[in-house]
Amino acid sequence: MSTETLDRPRSNRRTLTPLLFAAPALVIYLGFLVWPALQALWISLTDWDGLSDDNSFVGLDNYLAMLDDNVVGIAAVNNILWSVVTIVLPMALGLLLAVVLNRKSRTSPVLRTIFYAPAVLPLVAVASIWAWLYDPTDGAINTVLGAVGLDFLEQSWLGQDSTAIWAVMIAAVWVRTGFPMLLYLAALQSIPDEQYEAASMDGANRWQQFTRITFPSLKDTHYIVLALSLIESFKVFDLVYAMTYGGPGYSTQVMGTWMYANVFQYFNAGYGTAIAVVITIVAIAAGVPYVRSQVRNS
Secondary structure (H helix, E strand, O other): OOHHHHHHHHHHHHHHHHHHHHHHHHHHHHHHHHHHHHHHHHHOOEEOOOOOOOOEEOOOHHHHHHHOOHHHHHHHHHHHHHHHHHHHHHHHHHHHHHHHHOOOOOOHHHHHHHHHHHHHOOHHHHHHHHHHHHOOOOOHHHHHHHHOOOHHHOOOOOOOHHHHHHHHHHHHHHHHOHHHHHHHHHHHOOOOHHHHHHHHHOOOOHHHHHHHHHHHHOHHHHHHHHHHHHHHHHOOOHHHHHHHOOOOOOOOOOHHHHHHHHHHHOOOHHHHHHHHHHHHHHHHHHHHHHHHHHHHHO
């Protein structure tokens, strides 16, 4: 018997062993992610109410109907606005807080905990806190405005079209600033102090040190924060639904809340699932550059 024949079983075992270890995870992945995703794609191609056995195939009609749905247009605009505001402001505030709190002092750990705390709160709790702050009668915001003589600014923040979406986004900025701050803090601590010392000896002030050393050194962190925030912004649902239910009217509807309304309130599961598929495609498209960069750097 040749050596090649003896080595063949060993080679097969080397090939099968990794597959056997990966099999449980693969089964879970296929059963709980791929199969439900394929089911959702099929439902989006049907006219189904979510309850009955009648789910007649309608092809792309649900997707085409989205083009004529005025609420989808409002929700899409709100999603874009939400993405811009809740990405730019938390990134800027998170970076500012990270730079300030990166200094060694007794109060820094306490302040870091305080500023990061909103990020770990349940979104329903965040919604309750801010709904109370915005309460037109007993809310802290209107109370403070009245106490300082600015009672003419008191209003129903969540009860009118002109302010509702902005009020919810302020709450989102509050809860989403802690995560970028944490990532920036970790990245700042990896920048060698020698670079700042050399720049200081050359006469660079703090702003010049920030623009020429700190900000460029955080390039990878900027990218990670931006990518993760972009993916998260397209999936927004909890905070908006808990604070306004998409109202007043349709003024705070986003794609997630309109999808939920169609599936569970209007019993139009086919159309609602089509909206969910679009949200998923957009989120995946936003995440592809991030995944590719991580694979390239690994």
